[in-house]
Amino acid sequence: MLGAAGGAVVREDPLDLAVLELGKPGVDERxxxxxxxxxxxxxxxxxxxxxxxxxxxxxxxxxxxxxELESTLRAMGFGANSGLRGE
Numbered sequence: 001m002l003g004a005a006g007g008a009v010v011r012e013d014p015l016d017l018a019v020l021e022l023g024k025p026g027v028d029e030r031x032x033x034x035x036x037x038x039x040x041x042x043x044x045x046x047x048x049x050x051x052x053x054x055x056x057x058x059x060x061x062x063x064x065x066x067x068e069l070e071s072t073l074r075a076m077g078f079g080a081n082s083g084l085r086g087e
Contacts, residue, residue: 015039017078019069020061022052028059035060042076044069 018034020027022045034041043056047065056063064072 013037017042017076019044019073020056021045022049022056022063028055031056031059031061040076042069042072 015034016039018030018039018041020030020041020043022043027043031041031043041056041061043053043061043063044066045052045056045063047053047067053063053065062072
């Protein structure tokens with residue numbers, strides 16, 4: 001998840017963006033919680049798992065297949081030059 005402190009990867013508030021992998025236990029609940037708190041959520045998963053992608057969208061996330069994750073993040077301003085470092 002991205003915090004307000006310069007695009008660093010953080011796990012506590014405040015968050016600018018949450019990026020969650022679908023298929024993990026409790027991910028839909030986590031998405032709903034983050035959306036309820038006003039945190040934008042990008043969820044990603046397999047393009048063949050249309051039910052998981054649909055469920056994430058219904059929970060309020062911007063859900064994309066794995067192949068679109070990087071371009072989605074870049075379009076949102078979280079690209080290679082944003083200072084973001086993965087864990």
